[in-house]
Amino acid sequence: MCLGIPGKIIRWLERDGVFAQAEVEFDGVRRVVHMACVTEAEEGEYVIVHAGIAISRIDPEEAEQIFQTLAEMGDDEGWHATETDDAGEDS
């Protein structure tokens, strides 16, 4: 369930409150999205959109984490060291 797709905020149309709206880009197209739950987001940021409403701002740093993990995995070419690192991060 819960098909949620990342889109980029192009332009705020109505910034405040429960009826907030912004133009959001999904690859080649833009559409008006209801922004009640992400009123503090800025243009250029990405949000996750589900059924016409944004339900979160995407945190760009957190979005990188997996690639850092992967890069570390790649460096060590083994899993033991990586496991230790990861465990360290998580705990």
Add this chain to the structure above:
Amino acid sequence: MCLGIPGKIIRWLERDGVFAQAEVEFDGVRRVVHMACVTEAEEGEYVIVHAGIAISRIDPEEAEQIFQTLAEMGDDEGWHATETDDAGEDS
């Protein structure tokens, strides 16, 4: 206005009162006709039907009158005698 077509009563379906109905024949077809206004008509008689309801019984004798007139006209091959006859009848 007032397209009224002669049809022959084939069969009474409901004889009495305002909701009387009969099967009536129009050349090659029959249809149910409302008979509220001609309840005293008999099967085999002709009625004039307008908008699904019979509005009169056709009087067979009166129906012949024109042909008698014509026959007389024909016999005399002139209009004076006929006129006199007709005038006699009408007055």
Add this chain to the structure above:
Amino acid sequence: MSERERNLSGSWQLNCPVLLLTTSDCVTLAHGEGGRLSRKLIQECILKTLQPVSSLCLNDAAPLPRSERPLAMTTDSYVITPLFFPGGDIGSLAVYGTVNDLAVSGARPLWLTLSLIIEEGLPLAVLERILESVAQTAAETGVQIMAGDTKVVPRGAADGLFINTAGVGELMDPVPVGPDRIQAGDELIVSGPVGQHGIAVMAVREELGVEPVPQSDSGSLFPAVENLRHKLGARVRCLRDATRGGVSAVLHEWAAASDMTLSIEERLIPVTPEVRGISELLGLDPLHIANEGTMLIAVEQGAGAEAVAELQGLPGMSGAQKIGEARERGIAAVTVRRTLGAEQPLADPLGSPLPRIC
């Protein structure tokens, strides 16, 4: 009668094989959307039913057999309500109609395409029954169905079923010269009683409640055309199936093409008692009512009697009559003589006549 009641009540016997595939016994949108159900419908219902008269395949276009003669092509869409009517159904109509358009153009009907636009919710059994009628009529008229198409549109976006057929036939020698060559003195013949199809359909559709239900004249004109041309050759000027607008519409088209006055006599027009009775009841003129197996024929002066005799000898054509002739353009494009014998203009109807009370 019981047939008709069954048609109207919609209680079809269900035996279309595609039923096995879906819980619904009706055509659904998915049947038209190009996926598995589409292929099942086409293969297991349509192709199977049409197989005896068809070279249909799933490819995009079908090769036609070689022909030595020049070809002619036509198309018609059939949108009749109700789908089944006394004397036929939309399936037989879709074959006869296009066969007749080829026939009256001087072509021997050979190949048809068949395109279905189905309203979501049409019972599959109805579809199958109509396809069987298509197959049977194609077999009877000797045409092959070469290509097909099936679309399903949402409920409310069509009226049950529309069928388009396009047809190709071989032109036979001599090709009728056409209505622009009608000359003064040419004789006008109608191949049978007029107005039967339109009155039959109206009787069922408007639920006029008349008995017996009048029958459509729906049928093939090709045998008659072939015989006529065999007997009369180039003395046949032109032929036309008198469909929408009836005999009157054909006369007006021909009069416009030839610049003649086409003049007919009301007393000569063949009309069945059913059509007569209903026409009087509704204030309609059978000359304006559609036919589906009756044509108008113009023949050279002097050839009328031979043409009528030839037609009357053919099955189902015993009602053929000469109804008038062409003359130099007079008071109107088309004229009719009624009771008093004077020539008066025959109306070119604006649209389908509506029942009148006035």
Add this chain to the structure above:
Amino acid sequence: MSERERNLSGSWQLNCPVLLLTTSDCVTLAHGEGGRLSRKLIQECILKTLQPVSSLCLNDAAPLPRSERPLAMTTDSYVITPLFFPGGDIGSLAVYGTVNDLAVSGARPLWLTLSLIIEEGLPLAVLERILESVAQTAAETGVQIMAGDTKVVPRGAADGLFINTAGVGELMDPVPVGPDRIQAGDELIVSGPVGQHGIAVMAVREELGVEPVPQSDSGSLFPAVENLRHKLGARVRCLRDATRGGVSAVLHEWAAASDMTLSIEERLIPVTPEVRGISELLGLDPLHIANEGTMLIAVEQGAGAEAVAELQGLPGMSGAQKIGEARERGIAAVTVRRTLGAEQPLADPLGSPLPRIC
């Protein structure tokens, strides 16, 4: 954009000559009933608009010019809603669609029939605009419209306008052998980005409110087919325009016909950013979405690169790509490799995919 808004708002500029004849600026039932208004509509609106590309006459069937080559025939009905969509309209679609069916069957499109089923109330200006589009598309693709038909059905009995075209073309040597002759190793090519037509229509019809409005790929495939066959000759096994059901439906049909496994790679499928964005938003797979100017081609092993290069050099075909190949029947009729590289069955859709939230 402003064009589109005008289309949707229905505020047409009125200039159809038939308007002069009736108080209504819409098609009425009377226009379809065979009388004077029918003839006016046909002569003053339809024939006039189509005149540059048509040999249409009012006769029942039209003679076809002689042809030295064998012929092929096809038919399709077009039932699209809305009638105008970004990148085309029902008129251009009705010509391109049938032209493409002939083209992918190896025939040079020559002659069409055109059959209109009009819903009472269609603005005459809309009809005229669509007929102009038919005429323009016929001129572009070099086909002649040989016969026509016009029906008007009551309000609510159709969805604005349905068009049927049947087409006849000359088969060119060599005719593609067909999908049943696909062999292991054959290469599968798509002529351009997939899903554009279906997504464009859905975006307008469901009022998704996306910008820019994606454009349909609606267009003629004949130049590409002719070039390919000129370059590759019999190395082209078969071609198919990937209409309803999209690329997936064609692959499933071909796999069934050939008994091969047709295997494609998701990363090779060309998709435009608009189609990509909307597909993700609605949870749709572009492989299942309809195209109207994009075809699938199977070529002999080793001929793929040449075919792709040839296509990419043609106008509008720069997106052509090899997307997979045929193999002996394996785990499924059609397979796709996605992210992890493993082969997995590609669904044969039941019907048009519905937008998902799940």
Add this chain to the structure above:
Amino acid sequence: MKYLDEYRDPEAAQRLLTEIRKTATHCWTLMEVCGGQTHSLLRHGIAAELEGTVELIHGPGCPVCVTDQGAIDFACQLAQREDVILASFGDMLRVPGSDSSLLDVRTAGGRVQVVYSPLDAVELARRYPERQVVFFAVGFETTAPATALAVRQADRDGLENFSLLVSHVRVQPAMETLVEAPDHRVQAFLAAGHVCTVMGYESYESFVETYRLPVVVTGFEPLDLLEGILACVRQLEQQQARLENCYARSVQEAGNRAARDLVQEIYQVSDRAWRGFGVIPRGGLELSPEWSQYDARIRFEKQALPVLENEECRSFDVMTGQLKPTACPHFGKRCRPETPLGAPMVSSEGACAAYYRYGMSADHATA
């Protein structure tokens, strides 16, 4: 068909024609009141044959033609409502209201159902219990029994979704209005045979006495019409003004008692706006108060209907016999059956339409 075909006998018709020609010493002007008679006179070519002997002018005899534009507008409004099925005789569909006709409304999505009989409209109400079925009750006294019976049926069956938009008109008040005009040209009347079938002709006695004009009750077939014309011509030649019944096979002096009772039970006489005439006192029928629950005007909360008219249409002149349809400046030009300016060009009974159809082909009219 018995009682039809014999009255269309060509030979007999010719003999009556001859008789009329012999009788008339100069050209008399007769008015046939009923559009059905107009139709028949033109369809069978009688009017043309009598040219120079008898001038036939066409009366206000088509209930379709005289139905007030306001009533048509209201019918159009009702037909546009999603909850309404507007049932009507086919004749009414092309008659223009101030904006559009019922056919236009149907073209634009309204639900308009053609029926042969008002009783069929009751059947529609039975079949569509979730819709309101409104029957557009037009017509002269002839049609009123059928619409009255429809009300009785709906009442018997407890159909709460059936009502009438009543626009029935009465003939005789219109005839009186007509002959009250100082410049009227009518020398004798062919009274409408089917109106008299229902209502009888007693009421014409005072009319004949008051206006000193022959009134001959006349049928619809060629022989009927010719006989009626002959009777008129004879009276005129003899300078008489009597009431005669030439349609005695259907018409009795007192009319049809049961039919009159039905009409009397359901309706009451009222003033009525006639198209082309204005309001005619006692010129129509309306539902009596006891049956007002079947009144669509009340059910749909519409009070008085405005009297509207297309000013360009000269229908008053045509219907009062002041103007031949062909003499109307719009006839066959801007005003044609497909683009009518007024009701007489619309109904198949309308004098203008009848002239257009039978008298003049399109080519002819514009040539």
Add this chain to the structure above:
Amino acid sequence: MKYLDEYRDPEAAQRLLTEIRKTATHCWTLMEVCGGQTHSLLRHGIAAELEGTVELIHGPGCPVCVTDQGAIDFACQLAQREDVILASFGDMLRVPGSDSSLLDVRTAGGRVQVVYSPLDAVELARRYPERQVVFFAVGFETTAPATALAVRQADRDGLENFSLLVSHVRVQPAMETLVEAPDHRVQAFLAAGHVCTVMGYESYESFVETYRLPVVVTGFEPLDLLEGILACVRQLEQQQARLENCYARSVQEAGNRAARDLVQEIYQVSDRAWRGFGVIPRGGLELSPEWSQYDARIRFEKQALPVLENEECRSFDVMTGQLKPTACPHFGKRCRPETPLGAPMVSSEGACAAYYRYGMSADHATA
């Protein structure tokens, strides 16, 4: 597309796969709660690649699958009413009720409109003021903010013809029901990333503590899923049971405050019949009393909805992980997407449908 394509990188996916295979010393059984995850696991071939390393069983994660048959029946009834437009996500259209699906109802003439967003249904209500627009509000906590916002919009605009047929379900009570079963096989959970985006994951702390099972909040793209699976496997290998968030780019511990407020404002927690489960205490959301004027059940005077189930469908076993879809005796035989016996075969997210689509072609299944 940014934040999509990079999470589908084949090479990175292979490295995570390798890592998982290296990490797992034996085959662990994980449940992905969300149907979106099921879809992605099968679509991208992840489940197949992990065969023998990790067994993925599919949870009750499709709100379409778990929507009670009674609610579907009611939706079908509403859609059949002439005055109602039933608006729905496309997913619900093929789900069978006890008699028929919404698609069947539409085929039979009912008005069912597919919308992308509940806000589009509000727009429908604006456009068709004479109709009642009922939005079929299915979905987990993820979807509830959108439907809540629709109510707020309708309220702002005073739309009296808009209402919701609420069938929202809550995930966590279902997970509890599932692990309360004595014979459950789940060793760790991939928690639904978008549910947690709205609701956060604080509430899972007690769950983890109570049931001693790892819970890893997981996203939907291949790398997300592989990362979540890897996290589960690591915990399991280390005999840990912790709450982890592997979808931190979208999910915060407390969820989205504004979204939760919207849900809280409009809805209240209620017991709910889950298809295949029976009634789950606190397993759903219903409109709070202050918003009950938007409740289609109340507006259309329907009280309790019966809990109905097709007894042949083994959806409970499938959704609780007791039964692989392919092991259901009906799978691919009587039960196929075109003839589903139960909801999991209908929704594109349903486990059975996903197996059928991605795992088995039709030929394969019946061969």
